[in-house]
Amino acid sequence: MDGENISALNHYRLVHESPTFYLPLVIMNATAGTLKQLDPRVVASRPLDFMAYFLLNLEGIERQSEALEKLTELRFKVSNDWRVAVGVDEVIDYHHKWEERRHDLEYNIDGIVVKVNDMRLWDRLGRTAKAPRYAIAFKFVAEQATTTVESIDFSVGRTGVITPVANLAPVHISGTTVSRASLHNIEELERKDVRIGDRVIVQKAGEIIPEVVEVLYHLRDKDKELKRPIIPDKCPVCNTPLVKREGYVALRCPNPTCPAKVKGEIELYGSRMGMDIEGLGSVVVSQLVDKGLVDDVGDLYKLTVDDIAGLERMGEKSANNLIDAIEKSKNRPLFRLLTSLGIDYVGETTAQVLATEFGSVDRLMSATIEELEKVDGVGEKVAKAIYDYFHNERNIRIIDKLKQAGVKMSDEVEGGERPLSGKKVVFTGSLSSLTREEAKEIAQKAGAKVASSVSSSTDILVVGENPGSKYDKARELGIEIISEDEFLALVRGEKV
Ligand SMILES: [Zn+2]
Known part of the structure; x- marks a missing residue:
């Protein structure tokens, strides 16, 4: 959505008495929410727009620049501001240029994306757990503004941590009005000595909530003592006395039912x-x-x-x-359930590993700390957090309620071994019916461990279009190589 469309959307929402969208994250969610609407008339009534930047069918196209030219030729809306840069200096120049000119654009940006132009290298570059290596975001320095602290609140998060939040005299930063900013934690609040009435510099970077970066002490009136915020000793929501966990500076509400x-x-x-x-x-x-x-x-x-x-x-x-x-x-698949429970240190990646390794909540619940520690990427701290979570009375009751309600507690196919149990699978090339993420999820649900590179311990290489060097390596090592269709048949439990 561009800036103008957001205003139009806000107008639409105002007319229809719904809350106004105003922050980038909210806008992204509004876009996703709009696209998920089942009624196409609702979607059509909302002012959405998009610019194409990626071409899936790569036949005959070997460079990102060619893909963008092709998209333009096909009459897709494509940004006119992309450039092919040679060397890092040209990338940095381009970044500087748009950092200065970003407000000339019709939409908000918070940085540029740098891609390797030669697409034949993309597969060879591989990917991290989260993203492919051929592209990287190069963000701009966050925009800042000066304003006044009107009061300081203390909010309580999911884990019970108390976060000080400054209420500010409203100020415009990169197209949005900012009236609240995070002060991160009480230690930082005290270190910065933020007081009510202080002039402060706030900044906003991307979708991150605005933060107070600096207090302008020299602007304090010498004759007037500014009021220090009162640090709470009780939870502002449930009134339970606050505690500090051993080894942590944060104040927390210890009440599990806060x-x-x-x-x-x-x-x-x-x-x-x-x-x-x-x-x-x-x-x-x-x-x-x-x-x-x-x-x-x-x-x-x-x-x-x-x-x-x-x-x-x-x-x-x-x-x-x-x-x-x-x-x-x-x-939902087991790893989604595990991610959603809010176990300390267990994000999506760890949840996926646990789901693959244990296959069901019951098996995970009965695992010992030693067994948990042996799992790839799970250290002592994480193992203990998982163990503690599943041995806590309230959590056991919650899991029980979920079971009673019929929430799926395992990835296992009924009545038997999962089709790819224990197999190490690697993907190469672009798949035609699935994204890499989807393929990975399916493989994991079928019991496979998905790796990013081929080694002698790889069991199966799934080959899509334009496979990279992994294909040659797998052939060299004599590893089983199958097509996308064969892979799909395999996870359905059919023999190939
Ligand atoms: Zn509380």
Whole structure:
């Protein structure tokens, strides 16, 4: 969405009495939300636009620049501002140029993307756990503004950590109005000695929440003592005395049923990287907890249409949709469930490893710390966190509720061994019916371990179009090489 379209969308939302979109992250979610709408008339009524930057069918095209030219030729909307740069200096010059001129564009940008032009190298460059290596984001320095601290609040996060937040005199930074900024933690608040009435520099980088970077002490009035914020010793939400965990500086609310923590847990559970429950946003979650309709994520599955229709801004139709979305979440892959539980240090990557290694919640729950430590990428600290999570009374009760509700607790195909159990699989080339991520997910669900490079321990190489050097290496090593179709047949349990 570009700047003008956002205003148009806001206008649309205002006319229809919905909240206004204003932050980049919100805009991204609004875009995704709009595209997910099942009713094409709703999608058509919203002002969305896109610029093409990537061509999937690469036949005859060997460079990113050729792909962009081809897209232009095909009459897709393509940015006119891309350049082929030779050497790092030219990349840096280009970056400087757009850092200065970014406001001349019709849309907001927070940096540039640098890609290796020769696409034949892309596969050879491989990928990290999160992204391919042929492209890298080169961000601009965050934009800053000066404003005044009007008050300081303390908010409670999902893990109970208390975060000081400055309420600011509203100020414009890169196209948005900023009126709150994070002060990160109490130690930093004290170190910076931020006081009510201070002039401060705030900055905003990308989708990260704005932060206070500097206090302008020299602007303090010498004759007037500014008020220091009062550091709470009790949770601002549930009034429980705050504690510090051994080895950590952060103050926390230790109450496991603190409403602020429960809300955070439920939001994570329903988030897209978790169980992906559309419509379970913070406004809804907050009401569900405050009205006592849910005490934890396990209670979500007991909700009725009437329960939800009774909430503010919820009609019967949206209540029905939410109930459907909750129902659908019962069938997510195991790693999604593990990511959504909010176990300390267990993000998506670790959850995937655990799902592959243990295959079910029951097996993971009965694992010893020693067994957990042996898993790739799980050290002592993570192993203990997982063990503690599954031996905590409240968590055991939550898992039990989820089981009772019929949430899928394992990746296993009923009645037998998974088709790729224990096999090491590597992909090369572009697949025609799946993205690399999807292929990886399918392979893992079938019990495989997915690696990024071919070695003598590789069992199977799945070859797509334009395979890279992995193909040659696999042939050299005599590793089984199969096509995308054969791979799909294999995970369905068919013999190839
Ligand atoms: Zn609390």
